[in-house]
Amino acid sequence: MLVTSATGAVVLSEPYTGVDVVDGKVAPTRTSAAMVSETYGRLLAMQPARPRVHIVYFEFGQSVPTPESQARLPRILAEVSALSAGEAVVIGHADRVGRAEANEQLSWQRANAIRELLVGAGLAREAITVFGRGEREPAVVTADNVPEPRNRRVELKLR
Template identity: 50%
Template sequence: MRRACTSLTVLTGQTGHAPARRTGACRLALTTVAAVSVALLASGCASVSDRVVLLPQPDGRPSAVEVKAGAQRLLLAQPYAAVELRGQALQPVSIDPLVVRQRYGDLLATQPPRPQRFVVRFESNGNRLTPESGPVLDEVRKALAGLQAPEVVVTGHTDRVGTLDANDRLSVVRAEAVREILVAAGLAREAITVIGRGEREPEVPTEDEVAEPRNRRVEIKLR
């Protein structure tokens, strides 16, 4: 009897695609991204040629993945929701978390460590950190000390007070301020990527011109 093959694509970014990992003759793909689209291709195996399982985000944030096969589309939006490609048809299936760990534990163990995420916050209309951000930066320095060749992404954000262009510039200024703190702590400047997202990705959605302090932040991701 031919063994049915299974496929799961390991995607670790917020959007986009990543190559599948190979396990013997079968592909396995697991995803924990916030919103991606995965196109399944028949692999010539027996009854089940591909399977996608949505894993929970480590920090509990919601995630979703859209699976496409030809004209079919299915959205997975709950942890451990799954879909299989049988022939040319997508079929939603139920899968137990314990089964995922038992069946794919070896593959999951080969994934690179997840980025460590820290958030520091800012006073209104500038790049002055709040007093509460000091202990967070201490945690970042400790985490960096445990990494041999760290890569850091620093992303600045603003609230919705002011124009879109002004907030874009302010978010970069805030991210650059955090970069300088990390450089002063001994991190190589070239290891830091600075991004400004302005008011486009609020932690707390608000109406325009609302000064929401939780949105005035810089997110630091260490890998």
């Protein structure tokens, strides 16, 4: 980050650096994790927890998880069951094989399949947000009609 004034500029490129502006002049400053915790600890404690992200991969052209992902689902669903007042974001994706419209629909089907598993594990339906991205946000960029298993996925963000 670059902080500028009429009399100079300071580049902030390291943790716990900042600037003081006195009489229009910028001067670099340093702080520490302990000082940030002391000053802003209560505010930082109020932040929501970072989401835990799980990727579930799917069979070609289907809303059925791959065997590898199916093997991981019990652990993921146990984590969901342990959430006290959790929320989830479920984002379905598809590769670029086939028509874009069909891939859009398939991405929604995949996301909804995972949503139903989450509801079955005890997460309230209204705590789950579902999106279908079709082929628009690939994990691996490919040409059209190139199969890519890593793009046939659902991203599950739990908080």
